[in-house]
Amino acid sequence: MKKYLFFLLLCTGEYTFAQQIAPLTVEKIMRDPKWIGISPTNFRWTADSKTLYFNWNPEKKAKEELFKISPSSTKPIKAIDKEDEKLLSLNYVYNKDNSLGLVEKSGDIYLQNFKTKKEVRLTNTMERESTPVFLTNGNIAYQLGDNIFQLDLKTAETKQITNFVKGKAAGRTPAKSGTEQDSWLKAQQTELFDINKKRNAEARFGGNRGGRGRFGAPSADTKSLKPLYTDDKFLNGVVISPDGHYVTYKLTTPAQNNHNTVVPNYVTSSGYTEDIPGRTKVGENENISHGFVFDTQKDSVYMIQTATIPGIKDIPDFYKEYPKELDTLKKKNTDRPVNFFGPTWNENGTTGIVIATSLDNKDRWILKLDASTGKFSLVDRQQDEAWIGGPGISGFFQGSAGWIDNNRFYYQSEATGYSHLYVANISTGDKKQLTSGKWEVQSAQLSKDKSTFYIKANKEHPGITNFFKINVNGGELSQITTMKGLNDITLSPDEKYIAINYSFMNKPGELYIQQNKVGAKALKVTESTSAEFNSYKWREPDMVTFKNRYGADVYARVYKSENPNANHPAVVFVHGAGYLQNVHFGWSTYFREFMFNNLLADNGYTVIDIDYTGSSGYGRDHRTGIYRHMGGKDLTDQVDGVKFLVEKYGVNPKHVGLYGGSYGGFITLMAMFNESDVFASGAALRSVTDWAHYNHGYTSNILNEPFNDPIAYKRSSPIYFADKLKGNLLMAHGMVDVNVHFQDIVRISQRFIELGKNNWELAVYPVEDHGFIEPSSWTDEYKRIFKLYENTLKK
Template structure:
């Protein structure tokens, strides 16, 4: 007979074991069961209070909370009225950061940081946007409608700077006279003298009226083009803006079968790749000469360079016209004397940073970045422009990021001499660099310690040793206080979600944790710290991955490979995964005896330019062979049965799963393809055209990259799961694929549809149903369970 204390310990052990046991229903429930974790961290303008989103009180959604750093142990909820009265985070400062401009609704405010006083300057009938201090800080500029206005802080005088009106200029004929109409008119005037005389009198009257009339002020009419990025130079001599001509492309319709109305409704979504016809130009508004003229791109080098892939189509006429370009908004030097612009080719093979001469609209190339795959990377951005680009306070150096060395690093360039200098270098990448308030230092995040870690650094403005200011292993997302005395750090580790820390801005200072949001139920389970490993691919490349190993007593010699989505994303790292549900599912699989491998295949983020572009013109090439080589690694090094290997993933991961099941059926026994692309010619333009070019220009790239062309290769068991109102990867993708599978007479496949779900599922019931099906297919095919 057990003693009382022994019996109680026995019962406690059973209770703890039951609490720790994972089920699909448990891990796929509303994420609030895990606890509350801080997000959207920001400082007040005085560096005294931290604000962040949190949910300590189990509200329907996250609310705004605050911590006063003088009493960091107290977390207070910010009530709605108080939140409305806060000075917004967004706004613009004067040089010494004593005043801040911001807008609320249709009002413009200025906040005096020394007096801690906010003052309403203007209230209008239209939205006010982009207020900025000018070189004369007694004057500010803001945009209302399609025009810029200046405001004098000394006397309150408002002056309209630009005159831009939508549409065509008055009197301008929309259509030219047809040849037939012109002939009839001239014939009539020649035959009938009275008609001719009357017409001459009308013309003389018009000319006289124009001669004596007061000349109207100059007004620019953009026609059917949209005005964007309207900016005034700090010296108030020029304005620049973009002219955007929307493309006339056909949009795909996604039906919603469970709309509230009870009727099927159509959601108009995006166009397919290759149908992007949007045109972007730039113009200069010369305020002294009161005229507008276009920015001229013809002097940029390499405009007629053909991409290398065109050599694969020797019979195709590529023409001789210059490539279409996209110009981003101008960046002005602090004194307004220099302007630089960011220009991209629409095929995204080139990025130019160019000096703009506002007197004539000419561009002078300062730096050309060329990539035969596509221009991208941290701080560089994708095809629509953007990227890091700005000025040092000395008015002659610009800064930007480039993958010139194979990794994205920070550069300076002297616009007066053209000399360029790399401020950082090495086999790592730079993220989110920004200048200190006094312009003497950089603050930046890098992966120098390890590709799977992120740390925050300080570096002299013209380069030099970097001081590492964070020390906690994992990811350190830093928000620097306005006075630069403190770091607010949102930190996480592989098996610990995000928490908020405070640290003095010093290498030697220690971090103090401010939040502790894990629930008891979540903390009760011993979440695994997956091992970061590298295995050797067939081509000799070291491939990074996360490895989950089961205990010897439960190991079943079966394995599951997870393929992360997004393509350009990193998941083999040391911080809390964006795929937290999948991470928990991998713990469940490992409890059941599975070995799990999560690979940062070729095309993933975090490993430099060559890794990023290894999938160019062949998605389902190196990114798929990395999965096959990962399976072989598990067989050779961890005793996995070659007949007991499954694969799954969503979005890009679903695409790779389909390619694996169709092309590598001898490697993978079963797979689950979730919200997967089945034919890249049906995906969007911005993402796909970079990697595969355009389908009518490079059809071979699309044929070898699209699973629908390889469906006849299916041998194993396949689950296809898709949301029916997916406006990213349309449900049409899997409908077309299932028809192919039907026509091919394939067995051992099934499809699960989710009528209420978009690309990213939101309903716990949908997550639960989907992952119960995934678990079932692996248990029944890899473990032969009924």
């Protein structure tokens, strides 16, 4: 009996081990990602820096749980949510000596005294009070509804500073004329009710002529506030200067006459098709904002003057291809519309900096605001005939910028071709570049004492990020982290420790703790991957570079096959998002594709994954190399990558396929149409087929707008090249995709039908959005991709 049990256990153990080392299959790798193990996320320190909290799920439960560690004890402990969540670091606004802090909690304002460790609740209302700040006079200001209020901490007196009023200054908006039915009802009310006769008579003679309001006579010491009318516009960006002298704000006119799309949802609980409201398409009208300054001392309001911005009337270069339109714009000679961010005031409230971007996103200005006049003087201008972008720089938000002291303002710029850190002296006009080189500052944080910048940068290699520090006056960079891979940092409030989310090419992210100093050792805290995941020897792809046809370096990952198929086939994986980096030494967000590439290599394919032109991490020229021609350099980089595989890895040039999703799907279509001699088959997933049908924010930067640059759209959209399809094409798309709409794939399918093409197929996924959720959908999609390659690249 004992022998039988031993034999049974041995067999069971062998079976389990055999299961773990069994060959990769699509079904296996496309399961719920919990099988891999779940990495820790959402790192945050308590305000005293004694505890780090994070979300984790080592036991693969339905929901992740809250864990905590301390720098002195790095063993993760489950936290008690209700108690421990109260200790989490809050985003305090500090006074000058950091002894007091203001914070909003659940719509009320609290004052924290860090010396006495006492907290005082300053507001307790049903409405939300937000954005508290300290003023130079020792009082605080906060926003309630649309308006700014000032609270005197000594007397507890609250004073209203602004009086924003919806509507127009001329009075109430006239009532609509109405229908005959409305007139009849109004006459009936007057006929039936004496109160209406009385009120109508009072209205004809000026109402309450005695001067009393609804609640009696106004108090003698009540001071009226100037009404700031918002008309029919949206009020936003309300900011008070630290001395309380000025309040700046924006009024935004919502875009008119736009057409919002709808996405039909077919598989619903109701049994009826339900429409999901969608986005607008590129080229639709945009919101227009204007900035205003309210002088609280003079009780006056004036509009911020965009005419004083240098280059505000400049016409983008691409109009040279459209002479008639260019001539019309020259005659109009109008200011380009802009977006404002700020102002950001220095500590003593003497100077406000506004960051402005043109709506065409070809200019970014850092401007000194003369709040007494609403005029600007230039601190820095970054101009790009393609579009403004790069790490720490954006047309959609302020970017990485702020005050070091009352005279110096820091910001990031791609002036040298790579995003670097700059400091401008507002008083003297001098500018200083703190970092330099053919690498990028990906984020920057000013230390609490404002003596040091902490930066994340890819100085060593485009695909390796590390944490550095540099003095605000410049000097040498000091490297704090040293692990080869991706190091994402969460700095403790006292700046003594860093939490590191570290990953490597074949190792998902884990939490490490390290002292925030050069030479300190990083200590590993979590171990998240499963035994099943660890049982397979995941490849470390070859990190390679090749020269593209334009002489630029292109970085790539190559997954070698130890047992190449006799046909020596190859597959090109094309990452999505366009401006994204996937050729790095860290764990990829495309983890399913990473595993699929391993599966392909196991089955005799050589796989290459390219950071093509337009990808992030490589500076301005690489970023904007696709301007006005998507499917240009980004596509030829794939072709040049195949040539590299043929020359260096012995790939058969007649047996090459490719696949990718979103932007990768778009490139796959362009490759199958315009490089049909290079690619025998392709799988295009959730693909953009016509850029005129994508969104505005992304597309207009790269291609301008369809009505003003149709040339760019026609040469960049696959639907115009569908007649060139020769190889075998698989397309796959979610039917409730609210990003790249299902309409995209339907329109190009109709083109294929009308063209008489029969070498294509479409797989649809009725319940999937842009990013698939269901493992069954992932499995079905990738089984089709694998079958496509097996049938076209090996035979």
